[in-house]
Amino acid sequence: MTSDAEPRKAVGRGEKVRAAVHAATLAELVDKGYAALTVDNVAQRAGVHKTTVYRRWADRESLVVDALADHVAADIPVPDTGAVDTDLRELARSLVHTMTSPTGQAVLAAMLSDAARLPEIADARKRIFGDRLRRAEPVIARAVERGELPTDTDPGELLKTLAAPIYFRLLISAEPVDDSTAEHAAALALAAARGGVVRKG
Known part of the structure; x- marks a missing residue:
């Protein structure tokens, strides 16, 4: 195991360090889960000293929050295909894949x-999902x-209607989630919108 006194591979400064630490945080979450995640392990995986991490993030919680928010914001592209049905399908497929x-x-x-x-x-969690909704509203x-x-x-209500069947399968029913799930979710959301079910107010 590498100690803080031993040399590490330089990862650069500024945004490069931030990106490396974010990537390491997500990798630790994947490998070990939140309960076992430590700043020491994140720093070692990122190739930086833990003091570098603590200069930017006060504790493990703030580090995880920042990494999660950054990942989710970057990982869901906002489509502009020229038609609402294909835009909604792209949004749903992107959500499923992510x-x-x-x-x-x-x-x-x-x-x-x-x-x-x-x-x-x-x-x-509120900020992440709220940001995702705001970024997709132009669609x-x-x-x-x-x-x-x-x-x-x-x-906002239309986008929640789009996401609801996907999250229900992921978190409640444990049914398979794939592109057909995305197609079905997009069709439901579009039908609800055209039927006036998701009106403002």
């Missing part, structure tokens, strides 16, 4: 395990502008 990956499973576990009882993790706004959806469609 959440069924090893890292996605580790993210879910961290946010829904004992760690979720910590105020920092609970706040991060719905463009569809309204093109006349594909009613003008009073609530983007």
